[in-house]
Amino acid sequence: MAGKQYWLMKSEPEAFSISDLAKKGKTCWDGVRNYQARNYIRDQMAIGDGVLFYHSNADPTGVAGIAEICSKAYPDSTAWDPKHDHFDPKTKKDAPAWMMVDIKFVEKFPKTVSLDDLRANPKLADMLVLKRGQRLSIQPVTPAEFEEVLKMSRASR
DNA sequence: GCCAACGTTGGC
């Protein structure tokens, strides 16, 4: 296994924001219903990985803070709970199709590093989140990209 | 296995 890896995870702040995470300290990241994102969770995420916490459909849209993976992947039990929003009638308890991890709060940026800020930085030209039509809710980011976003959050202070 | 229809995401 390679060293520490880095991710970008999207959330609509109206549903769950970086402030909610700060309040709770840690949370289970349930509700991922996309196979590619599931594969990242199941096959690649490891405890200690860094997370850019991204606010989508927000004002402003962008990276709002930092979190950290703090569990291994385990079955997402909301998938077989008919009362839950994330219920998936096709999956069965004895063959869990969907997985989740726990993440813990690390830092809330004093000011969100906005999409415009990210776009304006040539070092981030290859970031997946900036690509047209990119809807994946979990994306890998490179260590250099992670560091650069951190640096930008400090600079805007 | 193809592909049109549909539902969802997410920036604007």
Place this chain on the structure above:
DNA sequence: GCCAACGTTGGC
């Protein structure tokens, strides 16, 4: 609220 882009579904 609009709509482009994308993933999934289902008829054939």
